[in-house]
Amino acid sequence: MDKETIIGQYPRSPDCLLSILHDLQEANPENYLTEDDLALVAAHVGLPLSAVHDAVTFYSMFSLRPRGRHIIRLCASPNCHLAGAWSALAELRTLLGVDVGGTTPDGLFTLELTSCLGVCGVAPVMMVDDEVVGNLTPDKVRQTIARYREAG
Amino acid sequence: MKRALLQALADHGLASEVQLVETGCMGPCELGPVLLVYPEGTFYVRVRPEDAAEIVVEHFLKGRPVRRLLWTEGAPPPREIPFFARQKKLVLANSGVIDPERIEEYIAVGGYEALGRALTQMTPEQVIAEVRRSGLRGRGGAGFPTGAKWEAVRAAPGTPKYVICNADEGDPGAFMDRAVLEGDPHSVLEGMAIAAYAVGANHGYIYVRAEYPLAVRRLEVAIAQARKLGVLGERIFDADFSFDIELRMGAGAFVCGEETALIASIEGRRGEPRPRPPYPATSGLWGKPTLINNVETYASVRHIILNGADWFAQIGTAGSKGTKVFALAGKVRNTGLVEVPMGITLRELIFDIGGGVPAGRAFKAVQIGGPSGGCLPASLLDVPVDYDSLREHGAIMGSGGLIVLDDSACMVNVAKFFLEFTADESCGKCIPCRVGTRMMLGILDRITRGEGDEEDLRRLVEIGEMVRAASLCGLGQTAPNPVLSTLRYFEDEYRAHIHERACPAGVCPDLVHYAILAERCRACDACRRACPTGAAQGTPGQPPYRIVDSLCIRCGACLEACPFGAVEKRPGQRG
Ligand SMILES: Cc1cc2nc3c(=O)[nH]c(=O)nc-3n(C[C@H](O)[C@H](O)[C@H](O)COP(=O)(O)O)c2cc1C
Ligand code: FES
Numbered sequence: 001m002d003k004e005t006i007i008g009q010y011p012r013s014p015d016c017l018l019s020i021l022h023d024l025q026e027a028n029p030e031n032y033l034t035e036d037d038l039a040l041v042a043a044h045v046g047l048p049l050s051a052v053h054d055a056v057t058f059y060s061m062f063s064l065r066p067r068g069r070h071i072i073r074l075c076a077s078p079n080c081h082l083a084g085a086w087s088a089l090a091e092l093r094t095l096l097g098v099d100v101g102g103t104t105p106d107g108l109f110t111l112e113l114t115s116c117l118g119v120c121g122v123a124p125v126m127m128v129d130d131e132v133v134g135n136l137t138p139d140k141v142r143q144t145i146a147r148y149r150e151a152g
Numbered sequence: 153m154k155r156a157l158l159q160a161l162a163d164h165g166l167a168s169e170v171q172l173v174e175t176g177c178m179g180p181c182e183l184g185p186v187l188l189v190y191p192e193g194t195f196y197v198r199v200r201p202e203d204a205a206e207i208v209v210e211h212f213l214k215g216r217p218v219r220r221l222l223w224t225e226g227a228p229p230p231r232e233i234p235f236f237a238r239q240k241k242l243v244l245a246n247s248g249v250i251d252p253e254r255i256e257e258y259i260a261v262g263g264y265e266a267l268g269r270a271l272t273q274m275t276p277e278q279v280i281a282e283v284r285r286s287g288l289r290g291r292g293g294a295g296f297p298t299g300a301k302w303e304a305v306r307a308a309p310g311t312p313k314y315v316i317c318n319a320d321e322g323d324p325g326a327f328m329d330r331a332v333l334e335g336d337p338h339s340v341l342e343g344m345a346i347a348a349y350a351v352g353a354n355h356g357y358i359y360v361r362a363e364y365p366l367a368v369r370r371l372e373v374a375i376a377q378a379r380k381l382g383v384l385g386e387r388i389f390d391a392d393f394s395f396d397i398e399l400r401m402g403a404g405a406f407v408c409g410e411e412t413a414l415i416a417s418i419e420g421r422r423g424e425p426r427p428r429p430p431y432p433a434t435s436g437l438w439g440k441p442t443l444i445n446n447v448e449t450y451a452s453v454r455h456i457i458l459n460g461a462d463w464f465a466q467i468g469t470a471g472s473k474g475t476k477v478f479a480l481a482g483k484v485r486n487t488g489l490v491e492v493p494m495g496i497t498l499r500e501l502i503f504d505i506g507g508g509v510p511a512g513r514a515f516k517a518v519q520i521g522g523p524s525g526g527c528l529p530a531s532l533l534d535v536p537v538d539y540d541s542l543r544e545h546g547a548i549m550g551s552g553g554l555i556v557l558d559d560s561a562c563m564v565n566v567a568k569f570f571l572e573f574t575a576d577e578s579c580g581k582c583i584p585c586r587v588g589t590r591m592m593l594g595i596l597d598r599i600t601r602g603e604g605d606e607e608d609l610r611r612l613v614e615i616g617e618m619v620r621a622a623s624l625c626g627l628g629q630t631a632p633n634p635v636l637s638t639l640r641y642f643e644d645e646y647r648a649h650i651h652e653r654a655c656p657a658g659v660c661p662d663l664v665h666y667a668i669l670a671e672r673c674r675a676c677d678a679c680r681r682a683c684p685t686g687a688a689q690g691t692p693g694q695p696p697y698r699i700v701d702s703l704c705i706r707c708g709a710c711l712e713a714c715p716f717g718a719v720e721k722r723p724g725q726r727g
Contacts, residue, residue, distance in 0.1 A: 014420030015357075018403050022362065047420060058422040058579075059403035061362055077324030078519075078555060078569060079481045115406060115573065116324035117363050120481055121184065121488050130365040 001027060003037065007044045014045045017055060021062060030066040031110065060114075068103045068110035070148055072096075074126040077116035083123035084136075089113075091138040092126075095145050108149065153185050156201035160208040188248065196221040235486050238505045240467065242475045243328075243451045244491045247335025252370050255377040258338040264383050266454035270346050271391040274457075279350040280306060283453065285461035287473030292318055292409075292446030293524075293550050294626065295472070295539040301443065304433040305351040308441035313353040315344055316418070316437065316444040319360040319367070320402050320409040323522030324573065325553035328477035329447040331489055333360070333367035336451065337374035341384065341397060343450030346457060348395045351443050356397040359414050362404060371399055406577035410625050411444045413579070424581045425625035446551075448477060468494035472538035480506050482555035483513060492537075499533040502556055513558035517641070521550030523570045524630030526637030527563060546637040548630065562659035563642040564649055568596040570634040574627060585628025588619035592635060599646065600660040602653040602725065609646060612639060654724035661706040665726040670696035672718035682713035701726040 006023050010016040024037045033056060042052040056062045074080075074089055089100075092111055096104050103110045119125050122134025126141075133144050154172065161167045187196040187207070194217050196207065203221060210218050250257040258264070270279050284299025305313060317340060321329040332340060344356050360368055375397055378384040386394045400418050407413050408423035415437050417423035436442020452474055456464045465473050472494040478501065480487050485507030492501060498518060502508065509515045517527045520537075526547035528535065535541050539549050557566065575589035592615050598604045616632030623629045639646060648654050655663035668679070668688075673696035679688040680697065687704040690697030696718075699710065711719040 015400065015418050017420030018401060018417065022401060022403065045420060051421070055420060055422050058424075059405050061404035077573070079325050081569070082482060082555075114363070114404070115322065115577070116326070118321060118327035118330045118361075120325055120327060120479065123481075127363070 032063040073112045073114040075117045076113040079120035080124040085124035088136040091141040156204035160204040241491045266457035271389045276350045282461045286456040286464040291448035305443040308434045314437045314442040315348045315353045315356040317358040322406040322409045323551040326551040337370045339451040343453035359400045361402045407579045469538045471540045478552045483558040484556040494538045495536045516559045517557045519555040521548040522553040523573045525550045526633045529641040562657040563638045567634045567638040574631040582624035584619045584622035601662045604650040669718045678713040679710035682709040
């Protein structure tokens with residue numbers, strides 16, 4: 001779907017701003033919002049570009065810089081922390097060769113931390129895009145990354 | 153697992169006789185994946201795809217349960233297991249029982265009956281009076297009386313009015329709202345519709361955090377089905393009342409759970425809180441009168457309308473009525489969601505339902521109410537869990553997160569950990585919260601490094617009280633709680649860090665040291681090989697080995713490597 005079609009599905013009202021931004025970001029293989037996107041959305045919902053920019057920079061899920069095709073978000077909240085999220089993080093760092101906030105050179109993954117994902121029952125947990133992967137061990141991290149690498 | 157079960161059912165020609173229902177969370181997450189088979193109520197735990205064929209053949213074909221997968225071998229049905237027996241399920245009654253993607257199943261268990269009754273037999277004023285009399289208080293944290301809020305919105309001048317459901321659940325460790333949204337989404341829609349009728353609104357929003365894609369999907373399905381069946385839309389139940397609901401997603405900002413920030417976020421702005429008053433009840437979304445309640449609050453409403461305010465009010469304590477869902481976590485045997493009557497004691501919650509602290513460790517404290525809550529010690533285990541008792545002791549109900557800490561936890565470190573969270577999530581708009589939390593963190597950091605002094609304790613309290621009093625929104629106003637409550641109940645531990653330069657729990661790396669017990673050391677060389685910095689030294693066959701403190705980075709590798717238990721971690725710096 002092109003950008004105009006995505007935006008056109010929504011009424012011209014500022015309360016659709018976040019939804020449109022989510023959709024545009026998801027449609028971009030590099031998982032980010034371009035200045036062009038912001039201008040299009042601003043015109044559609046009737047807000048000044050500066051207001052849209054202001055909102056985008058407030059929310060941690062939006063990025064103005066290119067990111068990987070898949071976003072890995074590892075939970076760093078207490079339950080996951082206590083359950084050993086840090087060994088999962090160490091494994092992710094080694095496997096991907098990037099630090100938190102970094103994108104792999106092949107453009108496949110960006111590694112991020114997040115606060116509680118609300119699935120503490122299977123802590124430690126990470127989300128890869130929309131998939132929740134729980135009960136993380138270094139081994140399970142390896143398998144998951146391998147699965148995504150294979151799928152591309 | 154689902155695929156394996158479906159396959160096994162198909163293989164044995166049972167696909168049309170056994171229905172596989174994907175439910176919401178049943179509670180005991182640490183035993184997952186779990187499987188509940190009706191009509192008998194057989195409860196299987198830790199099932200694996202490999203078990204599917206056996207379950208199908210044994211249970212469904214031969215009619216005998218697979219004993220090795222039962223909760224415990226030969227155990228009673230789940231209703232009688234203490235984990236379930238001490239609970240009282242209202243809000244979670246349908247989670248794990250009905251298929252949340254089929255409105256028919258919700259209706260079959262009495263769904264939308266309360267809405268029907270409200271619309272056809274009650275005036276909006278009567279609905280409000282009933283909710284008021286039930287004593288229901290908001291489950292989103294602050295515990296504001298729900299009936300009074302509804303009345304304020306109804307009385308507020310201005311149209312249109314809005315109804316918002318706060319499903320931004322951001323407290324780390326809390327996931328009850330997700331369980332309700334995923335397991336019983338219609339109960340939330342029904343509560344919102346009843347509320348809309350009561351306050352005079354025709355339009356509702358559910359603001360869900362974007363981290364909950366499954367909840368979003370289930371809500372979309374539920375809303376579509378409700379519209380199709382006419383329980384949302386025009387002239388619901390042929391009454392002179394129309395109501396529709398739209399979903400809005402967050403984008404990863406904790407502070408958006410605060411009601412004025414949430415409203416700003418729906419309006420397409422930065423999710424920053426603003427000073428109240430005016431409250432949303434008079435000036436909310438687009439400046440119009442707006443009712444905002446939590447997921448669990450809305451999900452409780454139908455029970456009040458169906459069973460009456462008196463019935464609801466007899467559950468709980470004088471000031472806190474009904475049930476509350478808690479998320480048990482940390483060092484406790486049974487983790488997961490539990491729903492209990494208000495007023496149950498912490499002891500019952502943690503020991504009877506939670507099964508207590510796993511063997512070998514002792515209970516030390518319970519952190520209750522999320523990052524804005526407090527830590528209560530063992531001496532307060534008999535405090536009843538209700539809004540007022542918890543607040544009186546320096547904790548809060550919050551969203552119902554409950555983390556059990558055992559004696560391996562350092563309370564200074566715990567306080568620092570929670571404060572780091574709120575400091576990070578501070579939106580930065582007001583100075584007490586933005587700067588005050590950073591100053592407190594700086595002091596805590598000094599203390600955990602052994603560089604604190606007595607003055608620091610006074611400073612923590614002083615800044616903490618300032619942040620509490622002067623912050624713009626609840627985030628800052630409650631951020632000092634973990635520090636102030638640990639100072640109140642575990643001051644000794646702070647003093648040990650300061651005066652003895654020792655971390656009694658052995659957590660803070662700068663305040664412990666490692667030593668080798670000469671009489672146990674067999675000079676096997678394991679510690680020397682494990683040590684990454686060359687701090688563990690010695691010659692094979694010539695005990696004892698030793699640890700050179702100046703080289704040691706306190707990684708603990710030697711302690712793990714030693715087969716003879718000769719390495720010891722000791723509180724305090726090396727004398
Ligand atoms: C920092 C902060 C975060 C909050 N997060 C939530 C939340 O995630 N969910 C929620 O229902 N209420 C949250 N609240 C409380 C809301 O501001 C509001 O009081 C609540 O939604 C009202 O609903 P209730 O009366 O049903 O509890 C938060 C408050 C603050 C100050
Ligand atoms: S703490 Fe990690 S999912 Fe809740």
